[in-house]
Amino acid sequence: MRILMLGWEFPPFISGGLGTACYGLTKALDRRGHEVIFVLPKAVDRSHASHVKLVSPEGAPLSPAATPPLPHAGGAGARPAPAPLYAQRELALALGAVHYGLEGFTHTEFLGVPSWIRSTYTGARPVGGGRIIVVPGQPGHWTKVGEEWVYREVEGERAFDDPESQALRSAGVEPVADPQSGDAVPRAGADYSGDVIGESQRYARFVVRLCARERFDVIHAHDWMTYPAGVALARVTHRPLVCHIHSTEFDRSGEHVNQAIYDLERRGMHAAIRVIAVSMYTKSLCVRRYSVDPGKIEVVYNGIEQSIYQSVPEQRIGARDKIVLFLGRITMQKGPDYFVRAAKRVLEKMENVKFIVAGSGDMGRRMVELAAEMGIGHKVLFTGFLRGKDVERVFKMADCYVMPSVSEPFGIAPLEAISHDVPVIISKQSGVSEVLTHALKVDFWDIDEMANKILAVLRHPPLSRTLREHGQIEVRSLTWDGAAKKCEEVYEAAIRAMSERALVAV
Incomplete structure (x- = not known):
């Protein structure tokens, strides 16, 4: 075809x-x-x-x-x-x-x-x-004006009924x-x-x-x-x-x-x-x-492409730090403010946690200010937009991935996280929640429950291991060949x- x-x-x-x-x-x-x-x-x-x-x-x-x-x-x-x-x-x-x-x-x-x-x-x-x-009309010709190409009609003719x-x-x-x-x-x-x-x-x-x-x-x-x-x-x-x-x-x-x-x-x-x-x-x-x-x-x-990820060296921010990752555009749709507010709740109960916000968007500056206002600016790291190997590195560092989207038609990032052996917490207001069973799900607005689920993944290795192992099995069935x-x-x-x-x- x-x-x-x-x-x-x-x-x-x-x-x-x-x-x-x-x-x-x-x-x-x-x-x-x-x-x-x-x-x-x-x-x-x-x-x-x-x-x-x-x-x-x-x-x-x-x-x-x-x-x-x-x-x-x-x-x-x-x-x-x-x-x-x-x-x-x-x-x-x-x-x-x-x-x-x-x-x-x-x-x-x-x-x-x-x-x-x-x-x-x-x-x-x-x-x-x-x-x-x-300009889709005939007759005429293309001419370059400075750095622009402009289509000019022949003088006296207009041909927009084609x-x-x-x-x-x-x-x-x-x-x-x-x-x-x-x-x-x-x-x-x-x-x-x-x-x-x-x-x-x-x-x-x-x-x-x-x-x-x-x-x-x-x-x-x-x-x-x-x-x-x-x-x-x-x-x-x-x-x-x-x-x-x-x-x-x-x-x-x-x-x-x-x-x-x-x-x-x-x-x-x-x-x-x-x-x-x-x-x-x-x-x-x-x-x-x-x-x-x-x-x-x-x-x-x-x-998701099943074989696109190559092994990259594991990196840690601190020897004892647990890493919670947000990866996506920093916009209203993606719920970064709920992530930062949930981070505050987590840090009230567990100190050795750092939060990474990877992405860019119109709410970026406001999120930096929000973290500072809440007194957790030193615990929330903003990386800007990442691509290629940098994305793989940040996944390699993560102990938990959170997608707190307000409205997510699908959400490919959780599949990428699972492919990198990272347990995921996803918004119930998402399409990917329809196809993932072995992921923790939460309403985007419920920051207390989001914090509780983050703490559960970080504190209970058996839960983290189960989410990773069974999530890998689920992701293998979600292929682009099947979509094609x-x-x-x-x-x-x-x-x-x-x-x-x-x-x-x-």
């Missing part, structure tokens, strides 16, 4: 579980022989990606004549003949995109698209990334009428670090222009940032859209949702032929909060449903 994957994160460019999930699932699909075209809204920062292999960005681009025709609705269920990847590679390269492959991927190609925002959660800008302005522009409008993305307008071209000194909606729309314009004439069986869009692109591309290509829900605005923001993001999520879920939820917890939320038909939602649990197999079934169901719709339309 040929799958067009739309995602916002992929190693080495990750800020959380979304990138880890995209990597694991894509690699499993690749192992199973599927062709995957993965479009990312960022270029490769080679200084941080030694394992990235460029596929031939300097090679001769395909000629426009080689561009295959647009698929038609009647062929929605047919298996298209193979076509060269990125028939519009010349356009992609002109825009500053990078076409590349990764070691370990046989059937997968990646396209990195320059982006102003490295992560929708941190708001950071990419390192050394150029700016692009994509199928691509109509598809974009159906997804809530307006084609840019005037490249010189403030919406299209950034003003000098303008700060786009928080413009995630605008960045999502720019990504959608790029994807539609670049991929409308590619051939694929199904579109798989990960999380809300890619839904406008997925909806528009499905409209113009008549291919089935599958939206993968890794988190929702209610998970990230509680009841104080961003209405614009909520609307994008809802539009994507309703436009999709099939919806993948990472847990029953998330499926229930999609039904209750977004009014999605439960019959079209399939639950596909995340997995379920995704295949979802793809097949989506293709069948699309074919049935086409027949009814005829």
Whole structure:
């Protein structure tokens, strides 16, 4: 099967579980022989990606004549003949995109698209990334203005009634009428670090222009940032859209949702032929909060790579110290304040404990201040964002891992902790609690019970050993190959449903 994957994160460019999930699932699909075209809204920062292999960005681009025709609705269920990847590679390269492959991927190609925002959660800008302005209209031409590529219409002509522009409008993305307008071209000194909606729309314009004439069986869009692109591309290509829900605005923001993001999520879920939820917890939320038909939602649990971790030397902060670990974004959703407050309760009863908060986020400074206010600043260590070997080292140090999330659609970190032989305590308000039996579970808000469970793990070696040994057995059954197999079934169901719709339309 040929799958067009739309995602916002992929190693080495990750800020959380979304990138880890995209990597694991894509690699499993690749192992199973599927062709995957993965479009990312960022270029490769080679200084941080030694394992990235460029596929031939300097090679001769395909000629426009080689561009295959647009698929038609009647062929929605047919298996298209193979076509060269990125028939519009010349356009992609002109825009500053990078076409590349990764070691370990046989059937997968990646396209990195320059982006102003490295992560929708941190708001950071990419390192050394150029700016692009994509205007999906014809006729016209691309021209470079400073560090920006701008599409200029031919004088006196406006062409925004083409199928691509109509598809974009159906997804809530307006084609840019005037490249010189403030919406299209950034003003000098303008700060786009928080413009995630605008960045999502720019990504959608790029994807539609670049991929409308590619051939694929199904579109798989990960999380809300890619839904406008997925909806528009499905409209113009008549291919089935599958939206993968890794988190929702209610998970990230509680009841104080961003209405614009909520609307994008809802539009994507309703436009999709099939919806993948990472847990029953998330499926229930999609039904209750977004009014999605439960019959079209399939639950596909995340997995974990069973052999990715290498042995690293054990390190200790102090000879007698017990280590309790929080690893995740320091945001409201992840409950870091409950972790720090529970730490205070633990330290009232047990002195030789240190707490590590590994991660970054908008609550980072407040958590440092909170620990100081509670008089435990010397017992709580803040490491900042960790990656690679540093993550392995911190797991190696830990005697207990705690995930106190307020609302966690799934939660891959506890699986990683168990794989590192660390007992885990997890929030009951999480998807991973559905698949883990040998983990202690607590309501995120119950800091007294959280503290009691931490103390139980630290004080009672038999309990710790049982959680570790039986947890390892459970984790072995949660594989990305299993998740990929379920995704295949979802793809097949989506293709069948699309074919049935086409027949009814005829």
